[in-house]
Amino acid sequence: xxxxxxxxxxxxxxGVFFKASGAFxxxxxxxxxxxxxxxxxxxxxxxxxxxxxxxxxxxxAHMLNALSNTGIEVMVSVTNEEVLGIGELPSTAAAWxxxxxxxxxxxxxxxxxxVGSEVLTSIPHAAPILVPAMNNLYKALLASNLNYQVKIxxxxxxxxxxxxxxxxTATFNATSNSTIFQILQFLKNTKSYxxxxxxxxxxxxxxxxxxxxxxxxxxxLPPVKQIVDPxxxxxxxxxxxxxxxxxxxxxxxxxxxxxxxxxxxxGWPSFGGSKEPDATAENAETYNxxxxxxxxxxxxxxxxxxxxxxxxxxxLFNEDKRPGPVSERNWGVLFTNGTxxxxxxxxxxxxxxxxxxxxxxxxxxxADESSLRDGLNWACGPGQANCAAxxxxxxxYSPNTVQNHASYAYNDYYQKMRSSGGTCDFGGTASLTTxxxxxxxxxxxxxxxxxxxxxxxxxxxxxxxPSSGSSTSIVLRFGRVVAVxxxxxxxxxxxxxxx
Ligand SMILES: *[C@@H]1O[C@H](CO)[C@@H](O)[C@H](O)[C@H]1NC(C)=O
Ligand SMILES: *[C@@H]1O[C@H](CO)[C@@H](O)[C@H](O)[C@H]1NC(C)=O
Ligand SMILES: *[C@@H]1O[C@H](CO)[C@@H](O)[C@H](O)[C@H]1NC(C)=O
Ligand SMILES: *[C@@H]1O[C@H](CO)[C@@H](O)[C@H](O)[C@H]1NC(C)=O
Ligand SMILES: *[C@@H]1O[C@H](CO)[C@@H](O)[C@H](O)[C@H]1NC(C)=O
Ligand SMILES: *[C@@H]1O[C@H](CO)[C@@H](O)[C@H](O)[C@H]1NC(C)=O
Ligand SMILES: *[C@@H]1O[C@H](CO)[C@@H](O)[C@H](O)[C@H]1NC(C)=O
Ligand SMILES: *[C@@H]1O[C@H](CO)[C@@H](O)[C@H](O)[C@H]1NC(C)=O
Numbered sequence: 048x049x050x051x052x053x054x055x056x057x058x059x060x061x062g063v064f065f066k067a068s069g070a071f072x073x074x075x076x077x078x079x080x081x082x083x084x085x086x087x088x089x090x091x092x093x094x095x096x097x098x099x100x101x102x103x104x105x106x107x108a109h110m111l112n113a114l115s116n117t118g119i120e121v122m123v124s125v126t127n128e129e130v131l132g133i134g135e136l137p138s139t140a141a142a143w144x145x146x147x148x149x150x151x152x153x154x155x156x157x158x159x160x161x162v163g164s165e166v167l168t169s170i171p172h173a174a175p176i177l178v179p180a181m182n183n184l185y186k187a188l189l190a191s192n193l194n195y196q197v198k199i200x201x202x203x204x205x206x207x208x209x210x211x212x213x214x215x216t217a218t219f220n221a222t223s224n225s226t227i228f229q230i231l232q233f234l235k236n237t238k239s240y241x242x243x244x245x246x247x248x249x250x251x252x253x254x255x256x257x258x259x260x261x262x263x264x265x266x267x268l269p270p271v272k273q274i275v276d277p278x279x280x281x282x283x284x285x286x287x288x289x290x291x292x293x294x295x296x297x298x299x300x301x302x303x304x305x306x307x308x309x310x311x312x313x314g315w316p317s318f319g320g321s322k323e324p325d326a327t328a329e330n331a332e333t334y335n336x337x338x339x340x341x342x343x344x345x346x347x348x349x350x351x352x353x354x355x356x357x358x359x360x361x362x363l364f365n366e367d368k369r370p371g372p373v374s375e376r377n378w379g380v381l382f383t384n385g386t387x388x389x390x391x392x393x394x395x396x397x398x399x400x401x402x403x404x405x406x407x408x409x410x411x412x413x414a415d416e417s418s419l420r421d422g423l424n425w426a427c428g429p430g431q432a433n434c435a436a437x438x439x440x441x442x443x444y445s446p447n448t449v450q451n452h453a454s455y456a457y458n459d460y461y462q463k464m465r466s467s468g469g470t471c472d473f474g475g476t477a478s479l480t481t482x483x484x485x486x487x488x489x490x491x492x493x494x495x496x497x498x499x500x501x502x503x504x505x506x507x508x509x510x511x512x513p514s515s516g517s518s519t520s521i522v523l524r525f526g527r528v529v530a531v532x533x534x535x536x537x538x539x540x541x542x543x544x545x546x
Contacts, residue, residue, distance in 0.1 A: 076110070121156060130177065160198070161311065181200075314380075422456075
């Protein structure tokens with residue numbers, strides 16, 4: 048092995064450790080499910096999917112027991128029904144903490160308590176009791192000496208921010224100012240974080256097609272549809288980023304800073320009724336795959352680029368017992384038998400959609416040759432691809448080009464490692480294709496029969512190549528800005544009419 052390969056291996060290992068403390072993607076576990084698997088089976092599924100963070104909507108004893116000694120981080124929830132009692136009586140709060148948190152820590156790694164769910168918008172009459180409930184729970188944690196390990200917060204709906212676009216001018220609904228002010232004060236004092244439920248699906252549907260679907264799905268936007276905040280000139284590549292920034296700006300408008308946002312719910316339904324045409328498996332797969340990729344890159348939204356957006360996908364299983372529109376029962380990523388509702392892949396291509404099961408990972412045409420050589424060395428070395436077929440005299444040796452050999456090695460690595468989170472990236476020198484690159488007696492391993500593996504990247508399994516910054520950067524040109532501002536004025540007018 049050359050020194051370079053060793054260095055890359057070390058970089059990769061450092062990358063793994065670094066990522067471990069970087070952004071995470073967890074999952075919500077709703078339980079309105081007929082034939083809900085046992086807690087032990089659910090935890091088995093979580094482990095098979097390499098899921099590291101879960102949010103429960105309650106503090107179910109079976110789940111908390113099953114999650115013990117798994118290393119999985121757990122957010123437990125006070126239900127909306129419980130908030131009132133806990134807010135009224137400190138002793139109720141203490142009993143709740145003892146029964147649902149202290150009894151399980153440290154073997155079950157409970158790191159947060161979500162107090163209620165969207166209390167300010169779903170049961171606004173309970174608003175006055177919310178902060179007292181949080182305070183009472185905090186005092187109970189303090190008494191158990193758990194206040195450093197377990198954070199307390201409360202998940203908010205985007206509905207608390209009446210006009211989220213443009214993000215720079217977003218503010219909380221003024222009728223909630225005083226409660227939100229107290230919540231932010233609490234979060235600041237206890238070094239906790241703001242919990243945000245952000246659903247581009249609902250925002251997109253609500254906007255009546257004013258925002259492009261690509262924007263909601265994290266797909267690249269054509270130049271004429273770029274979304275720019277006219278005050279900050281920040282480009283928004285995704286509605287997800289814009290919603291998170293709207294919340295950051297609303298917090299800033301109340302003169303708070305340094306409170307990170309964690310997205311406690313986001314996702315996309317895979318099936319809907321006749322009036323829900325955007326609830327499709329293809330969109331759900333695209334949204335969640337791109338979301339995972341977005342969050343995993345560790346960057347924050349444009350206004351807070353250094354704060355990663357830790358995120359919980361909504362949700363693990365389809366909750367078939369939930370009332371409401373058809374889509375309401377179709378947010379899950381897995382069936383209860385543990386098989387995937389759709390293939391959530393970490394592929395680097397936006398266009399493959401639901402068809403990624405036939406994807407091959409090849410060297411990107413036109414990729415820089417020395418970067419390709421690095422990628423090839425990495426794949427055949429630390430990446431453990433089987434590179435026998437590209438050795439002299441073997442079926443895939445000819446044509447003897449770096450491009451050809453890299454394609455073979457990248458694909459071999461990708462097909463084997465995809466299920467455990469390996470990506471088709473290689474420092475931006477690789478791309479996915481549905482066209483089978485096999486030729487003559489040189490057969491590329493096909494992914495057609497690869498089984499569903501880890502939904503979530505354990506860490507940066509894909510190599511961190513030297514040229515990962517090579518993706519197309521958006522150049523701001525004057526003409527484009529004018530077009531964009533004009534579009535925004537249009538959007539703004541339309542939104543005012545609708546909302
Ligand atoms: C629990 O999670 C926290 C936060 O990631 C971590 O620092 C700690 O080591 C974990 N504890 C256990 C017992 O796994
Ligand atoms: C603000 O909240 C109040 C009370 O929940 C509600 O009646 C009002 O419509 C909201 N305002 C906006 C602009 O959404
Ligand atoms: C509520 O807070 C906003 C800033 O987010 C401020 O502009 C507004 O005046 C406040 N309204 C009331 C009624 O306090
Ligand atoms: C935030 O601070 C500014 C400047 O100190 C002040 O003018 C403004 O009233 C404050 N806003 C709120 C909502 O407290
Ligand atoms: C991470 O995601 C942000 C937002 O989409 C993007 O601007 C940035 O270029 C990405 N960074 C990398 C290294 O891919
Ligand atoms: C899992 O459940 C789904 C939905 O009920 C079903 O379509 C699929 O065939 C099942 N898979 C296995 C392996 O049992
Ligand atoms: C992928 O798409 C092609 C063309 O649209 C289609 O023929 C093929 O059956 C699809 N494969 C899968 C696995 O969906
Ligand atoms: C599926 O993959 C396995 C191992 O990669 C291979 O042995 C098997 O022949 C493949 N099956 C089909 C139908 O391609």
